[in-house]
Amino acid sequence: MSDIHGVVSRAKELARVAGRPVVAKLRPRIENIALDRIRPELDALRSDIGALRHDVERATKELDGHVKWLYDEQRRLAPHLAALEARIAAFERPGSVARMAERLEYSPDEAEEVRAEHARIRARLAAISKYEERLARLEEDVAARREVTG
Numbered sequence: 452m453s454d455i456h457g458v459v460s461r462a463k464e465l466a467r468v469a470g471r472p473v474v475a476k477l478r479p480r481i482e483n484i485a486l487d488r489i490r491p492e493l494d495a496l497r498s499d500i501g502a503l504r505h506d507v508e509r510a511t512k513e514l515d516g517h518v519k520w521l522y523d524e525q526r527r528l529a530p531h532l533a534a535l536e537a538r539i540a541a542f543e544r545p546g547s548v549a550r551m552a553e554r555l556e557y558s559p560d561e562a563e564e565v566r567a568e569h570a571r572i573r574a575r576l577a578a579i580s581k582y583e584e585r586l587a588r589l590e591e592d593v594a595a596r597r598e599v600t601g
Contacts, residue, residue, distance in 0.1 A: 535569040
């Protein structure tokens with residue numbers, strides 16, 4: 452039994468030694484053939500990645516404009532909201548309505564109008580906040596995609 456194993460192992464070693472020059476000559480040829488077959492697919496993938504990168508850059512620029520607009524809107528609305536909150540807080544305190552009514556001379560209809568405007572501004576700011584959250588998620592997705600595409 453051991454003679455057979457010895458002969459088999461010697462035969463394997465001899466085949467390896469004799470086959471090295473052949474493998475050394477064939478390997479570059481095989482690699483060139485494989486690259487020639489794969490190259491069109493790689494080129495297609497590169498162009499797809501380039502197109503995706505262009506789309507992401509365009510979307511990022513567009514989102515940047517939206518974010519700037521939202522920031523300007525928030526800065527513009529913040530003082531109005533602060534003033535309305537102060538007025539509504541005065542109306543919500545039991546004894547202060549009379550003082551505010553004397554000082555500002557608001558009728559009940561005007562108070563309702565102020566409350567309605569306050570609700571509209573809160574709704575606008577909530578929409579802006581949701582939009583900002585959505586933009587942040589999209590920016591995170593873009594950053595993740597850039598990391599993946601390298």
